[in-house]
Amino acid sequence: IPKTAKQIIVLDRTKEPGSIAEPLALDVMAAVRGTEFKDTPITRGRYGLGSKDTTPAEIVAAFNNTEKEEFTLSIFDDVTNLSLDSGDALVTTPEGTVCCKFWGLGADGTVGANKNSIKIIGDNTDKYVQAYFDYDSKKSGGITMSHLRFGDKPIKSTYLIHKANFVACHNAAYVKKYHMVEELVDGGTFLLNCPWSGEELDKHLPGQVKKYIADHNINFYTIDGVKLGIESGMGPTRINTILQSAFFKLTGIIPEAEAIEHMKAAAKKSYGMKGDDIVQMNWKAIDLGANAVVKVDVPDSWKNCVDEGLDYPAATHGTKEQQDFVNDVQIKVSAQEGNTIPVSVVARYMDGSTPSGTAAYEKRGVSVSVPVWTPDKCVECGLCSYVCPHAAIRTVALTEAEVAAAPEGFKSKDVTGMPEYKFNIAISTMDCLGCGSCTNVCPTKSIEMKPLDDALKAEQNLFDYAISVPDKEEVIAKFGAASVKGSQFRQPLLEFSGACAGCGETPYAKLITQLFGDRMYISNATGCSSIWGNSSPSTPYTVNKAGKGPAWDNSLFEDNAEFGFGMYLAQKTLRESLSAKVKAVAETNAEVKAAADKFFETYDDTMTNTEAADALVAALEKVDSADAKAVVKEKDFLAKKSQWIFGGDGWAYDIGFGGVDHVLASGEDVNIFVFNTEVYSNTGGQSSKATPTGAVAQFAAGGKEIKQKDLAGIAMSYGYVYVAQVSMGANYNQLIKAIKEAESYHGPSLIIAYAPCINHRIRVGMSKAMAEEKKAVDAGYWNLFRFNPAEEKKFTLDSKAATVPYQEFLAGEARYTALQKVNKDKADKLFAMAEENSKKRFAHLQGLVDLYDGTKGE
Ligand SMILES: Cc1ncc(C[n+]2csc(CCOP(=O)(O)OP(=O)(O)O)c2C)c(N)n1
Ligand code: SF4
Ligand code: SF4
Ligand code: SF4
The missing domain is CATH 3.40.50.920 (Rossmann fold)
Structure with a gap:
């Protein structure tokens, strides 16, 4: 000192x-x-x-x-008043340090491009460099902020950039969502990726942005990355290379020609394995990006513009709880201004619970294109809705009067076989992530993807209206609540999650909520499903019009099965204690007795017990006794709940396996659902025990050399566990059948669902995730079956022998072809081994049909 x-x-x-x-x-x-x-x-x-x-x-x-x-430090403490005011950001980096900040759309490649840029600068100049990447919690379609510094003196800044010389906005919508231009130093450079120029630019830029640019002498450039992406063959969403090239051009850190050479060399290194066409496309994008920046002549009149605020409409509908949360917390966190939320507001959520259904308020509008429905050819199959990972497209049944009251532009046709009801495909254009999955499964091409323009954004009101009408029980009953078509008339209670576009996991969870969501508890292992299940600050699990929806919580990776089991035991104990009180009241009251009889008859049946419990509560409410009052007070716990335990294969096969096994062995009535992406997806694709032979994953860079674990087989060995393997796109009906059977089985159940993921690097893209699920089954790569201990013929093999060559499936995913590129001999050997395994597995499964056929004796 x-x-x-x-x-x-x-x-x-x-x-x-x-x-x-x-x-x-x-x-x-x-x-x-x-x-x-x-x-x-x-x-x-x-x-x-x-x-x-x-x-x-x-x-x-x-x-x-x-x-x-x-x-x-860093918070606003208005409760104990311990925080310090820090005032405006200071620049403390050594003179000549250049600070650059890039605002990208999650998974658009901005982060990768910036890692590449800082490496190019570090490797090819004498400059000191630093890079730091900051994200929100969405799996994709959220926000990424890349902070790059370089300079002649060592960089000792251990904090993010709050005063920048260069700011790039890679997504036009963000200019209204974040205070980014205000972080520029006087005379700094702002690059905006947008299709606008002239009057249009003037119209779209908010007042505060224009004023700051004019007042602070900002060098303002635009570039139409989407157009150039299409022109280069990379596609409308692959704008990162184009923007990277523009960055080098504008900063002049390396002479332009030299920078282009380095970028091209890096592209060749990164994409060489994918083929020369991909390299050529990247090179074209690099050339286009360097030449397409447009300098904007900033009019003096912009100095007179006024602050219009950020574009986050305040919540004015929904419960007070939802509105308070959205207005006081969610909007600020979404705007990257969460540190300004006063502690007094945070204190409201001290127990860690936040209201359901708040993802619906985000309306991100980040998709480049969205589906548009043409009713004529639509056969009302519901598949588009069934497969949508984001619940952004729905089949809705309306009465004639509801259609008559709909906003202008509302399209409908008769519900097949029920002309008194009208059918509508509702599309939430502001929530769609543009994965294209719905259009790819539509059997009649009744929906097609169109660019998300202002007119389509405005059609959000049609969706909002469609989902405001009540579910039509008559329509659901006619087609069957547990049928593919019927289930889609039920409001999904998981919507607009932060999962990647086309994610294979979310459609499963969404479907389960359509079947049991209003009476469902979920414990969720850490993994992608805990991230898209609660992409802080918003919650995609929601409630129906009666205010009921899944109760969800995330536990640790390793103890989720036990956590869900604990939820179940708590329910069971509560119900037993309430049942004792109900029995006592029933002895003295005939009306309660009649209702209680029905309640106990259906005690273990999730689907019918809720109604019986409601009737029982109505009868108990009329009784003036301590027991009756105690039951009414705890009425939410009376009816049978559907207990689900969700998680990925990293959890179920590896780290949480001990717990999974323990809970399955308990014999209790819980349902375990495994989203099997065959890797640890959330952390970037590490190999798990579910990773098949030959797959390249982290920790299996040379291709996994051993077989995946047979978790289903282990569970079946108990004899009293319901077990199924499913794959949505391969067999829509088998999936819903398995979920229904698992839930109604009065014992433990395990469903393992094949779930395509961005980590598989599917060559045809995630928009074809459903076709990939089908191909996996057709090639014998994944098998469908159900093992139901309640049946005499316990084992049903739902897949047929392979009709597609096994290796054709492998050839469609870069997690496999990558191995062929680096070590063909090894790939040939491992792929042949995997194919051989798949044949043996299928023969084994065929054998189980007879082995578990109770009609054939011991
Ligand atoms: C004990 C423990 N180890 C590691 C982690 C980090 N971690 C979080 S999610 C995750 C991967 C989850 O993979 P998986 O269960 O397959 O689910 P997915 O993300 O594929 O849906 C890991 C390793 C953790 N949270 N806890
Ligand atoms: S494009 Fe994808 S996210 Fe959008 S509605 Fe279709 S399936 Fe859903
Ligand atoms: S998938 Fe196509 S045919 Fe089926 S309901 Fe959707 S739009 Fe209609
Ligand atoms: S499972 Fe894969 S596709 Fe789905 S959210 Fe996770 S990383 Fe994205």
């Missing part, structure tokens, strides 16, 4: 409730006792919790603080 020290400030990156101070502060206090600094004032603060960025301005605030002995 310098002798001149007048004050000691200790910053702890931890919080120890109950302690008299944080650990480092305690150590420092102890250390100065008895020294010449014993009377030097010590202030102590907390910083960086929850990954909060600690900025130079905050350090200055801590330095200047003499008032608060104890303080907190």
Whole structure:
């Protein structure tokens, strides 16, 4: 400690409730006792919790603080008033350091391109470089912020960029969603990817952006990345290379020709394995990007523009709980301004629970194209809705009066066989992620993808109206609540999640909510399903018009099965205790007795017990006794709930396997659903025990050399566990049958669902995920079956012998072909082994049909 020290400030990156101070502060206090600094004032603060960025301005605030002995940085604490005001961002990097910030759409390649850019600069100049990548929690279609610094002096900035020399906005919609231009230094450069120029640009840019650009002398450039993406053959969403090229051109950090050479070399290295055509497309994109930036002449009149605020419409409908959460928390977090939320607001959610259904308020509008329905040829099969990973397309039945009251432009036709009802395909253009899955499964080509323009965005009101009408029970009953078509007339209680476009996991979970969502508990293992299941700050699990929906919680990776089992045991115990009270009341009251009889008859049946419980509560409400009142008070716990335990293969096959096994062995009535992407998807594709032979994954870079585990086989060995393997696109009916059977089986069940994922690198793209699911089954790569202990013929093999060559399936996914490129001999060997395994597996499964046929005796 310098002798001149007048004050000691200790910053702890931890919080120890109950302690008299944080650990480092305690150590420092102890250390100065008895020294010449014993009377030097010590202030102590907390910083960086929850990954909060600690900025130079905050350090200055801590330095200047003499008032608060104890303080907190980076939050706004209006409860204990411990936070410090830090004022405006400061520039503390050495002179000549260039700070660049890029705002990208999650999974659009911006981050990859920036990693590549900083490497090019680092490798080819004498500059010091630094890069840091910051994301929201959506799996894709969210926001990514790349922070790049380079300069002649070492870079010691351990914080994000809040004052930049260059800002690029890779998605035009973001200009209204974030305060990004305001982070530029005077005379900085702003590059906007948009199709606008002239009057259109003037119309689309919000006032605050125009004013800042004009007031601060910003060099403003635009580039039409979507158009160039199409022109280069890369497609409308692959704009990263184009924007990267524009960045090098505008910053001039490396002479243009040289930068282009480096980028082309990097593209060749990255994509060479995918073929020369892909390399050529990237090269074309690089050339186009460098030459297509347009300098905007900033009119003086922009100085007079006014602040229009960010474009997040306030929630004005829904429950008060939802509106408060959206308006006070979600909008701020979505705008990347969550640190400004006062602690008094956060305190409302102290128990960690937040309202359901808040993803519906986001209306991200991030898709390049969305489906458009033409009713004439539509056969009302419901498949488009069945497969949509985001619940952005729905089949809706309406009365004539409801159609008459619909907004202009509403399309409908008669419900087949029920002309008194009208059929509509409702499309949430602002929630669609443009995966194209719906159009690819439509048997009649009644929907086609069209660019998301203002007119289609405006059609959001048609969707909002369509889903505001009540579910039509008569229509659902006619087609069957547990049929592919009938189930789609039921409101999904999982909608607009943050999953990747075309994700193979979400359609399964969505379907389960359409069957049991209003009486369902879910415990979710950490993994993609816990991320798309609650992409903070919004919740895609929602409630129906009666306010009922899944109760969802995420536990750890390793103990989720036990966590869900605990939920189940809690329910069971509560119901047993309520049942004892019901029985006591029933002894003295005939009406309650009649209702209680029905309730106990259906006690274990999720589908009928809710109705019986409602009738019982109605009867109990009329009784003036302590027991009756106690049951009515806890009425939400009375009816049978459907207990689901969700997670990926990394959880079920590997890290959570002990728990899965333990819970299956319990014999209790829980349902385990495994989204099998054959890798740890959430963390970027590490190999799991479900990864098949020959697949390239992290930790199996040379191709997995051994077989995947037979989890279904292990579960079947108990004899009393319902087990099924499903694959939505391969057999829509088998899937729904398996879910229904598993749920109604009064014992443990396990469904393993084949789920395509971006990590599979499917050559035809995620828009064909359903076709890929079918191909996997047709090639014998994945098998469909159901093992139902309740049946005499327990085992049903739902797949046929392979009709597509096994290796043809492998050839369609880069996780396999990548191995062929680097080591053909090994690939040939492993693929042949995998094919051989698949034949043996199928023969084994055929054998199980007879083995488990109870009609054939022992
Ligand atoms: C004990 C533990 N180890 C590692 C992690 C980090 N982690 C979070 S999600 C995940 C992968 C999940 O993979 P999987 O279960 O297959 O689900 P998916 O993401 O594929 O849906 C990992 C490794 C963790 N949360 N806990
Ligand atoms: S394009 Fe994809 S996200 Fe959009 S409605 Fe169709 S299936 Fe759903
Ligand atoms: S998939 Fe096609 S035919 Fe079937 S309901 Fe949807 S739009 Fe109509
Ligand atoms: S499972 Fe794959 S496709 Fe789905 S959200 Fe995760 S990474 Fe994306």
